Amino acid sequence: MEELIRCKGVSKKYGRTLGLEDLSLSIASGKIVGILGPNGSGKTTFIKVLSGLLMPEAGEVLIDGKPIGTESKALVSYLPERPYFSDAMRISEVIDFFEEFYRDFQREAAERMLQTLGLDPERKISALSKGNREKVQLILVMSRKAKVYLLDEPMGGVDPAARDFILKTILTNYNEDASVLISTHLISDVENVLDDVIFIKQGRLALYKSVDEIRMEENKSVDALFREVFAC
């Protein structure tokens, strides 16, 4: 498996508050990796640094050997933890937008998934419920044949049925040579699909292991280990 993501000594501060501190790790292709940690631990900061939305003060980040920039962004499919499509647009316009800007976008896949959901492409984004908005975003992000998928809290604030849909969409659509990074604190929902987990504590790397290793060596589930590591 080739190395897809490499971070070396990455640090990011928000004023005096620490976002990330001296984070070094590498992630191989073909893995589904859980970025886990309590609120404010640095999960979103890490994902934003990888997607190019935040510039670290120190360190080096490479995606498939390329520094963060236009080339790396073409390889990364990013789902933020908030709605990021304009309310004024229709679903079909967002599909056109993705098709125009991303060479790896598969229109048929997006339309097929939207059809499964029973969503009319001519509906405006503003007319969608919160759950459907999140689903539309996820569908578009997962309709790309990207090398890296960065999913920030993809199941945050949705009901269990929607969570199942989201997980199914991720698992059935991601490019198998790609890496999928899922940032979440809903560990029990994603535990079964993860290959590796990264624990981030106060901006630092607290643990990076495969799920199998955790189960074999610690004799615990990821959820149980998480509660132990981040006990208040």
Next chain:
Amino acid sequence: MLGKLLKYDMKRQMKLLFAAYLVVGLVAGFSAIFRLVFRNFEDTTGVVGIVRTLVTGLAIVAVAVMVVGTFIYAVLYFRKNLFKDEGYLMHTLPVKSWQLYMSKVISSTLCSFLSILVAVAAICLAFLHIPDVADIMSGAMAVGIPKWFFIVTIIVFCIAIPANLVQFYVSLVFGYTIQTNTKTPVNRDLMSVISYIVIYMVQQVAMIGVMLVWVAMNIGKITDSKLMNAAMAGTQAPEELLQMMWGLYAISIVLMVLLSVVLSVLSVLRMEKRLNLS
């Protein structure tokens, strides 16, 4: 990619502007119809005159709101599209920062020009009068104002629109990428306003300074010039006045272009190196 971004930005901005153009067209059209219907009406009470003034006034207000609104919308669109939630989409596109930035400058400038054209057309319609530009120009030329004066005025006006947009854009870029050492989050809009005030003042000081130097070098001491003497005596000094105007226009054009380029480069560099969407 710049072409694709331009297409997207134009489409987004024109959606709202078309609605505004429609409203302005309707108001101006109503004013025109009113004028046509009551053109030969003898009104002894003056009611028709008052209503006509009100209707025409409404058309003028609608036009003014549309033109000013276009500019305000361009600034708000830049903020919303690059530094609010939509920024998460735009800044993760495989495009360069200068393309994101220039797309906004070009599209908003084009929208502003279009709004001005619509405004002129709406005023002509509201007053049922198309001014004869050739007539105005020949009248002005008869009193000594040369043709180039009109051409340069239009050029200055055309450059002033993107130059002003750039000034607002750079303020937003600085306001939204500023990093402080305080624990409490900074109000980025407030930072943008402060940035604007600072940039505006620096720009004004630079422009006035260069203009004063030019005047001193070419016309001599203002208090001792023929121009000032003529002004004090209440007589005209068109040649010297035109020479000064030409020089000031040239300086304005050069400075506006130069400052816009510098501010744009700073904005793009800032977006590339200090982007901080949080």
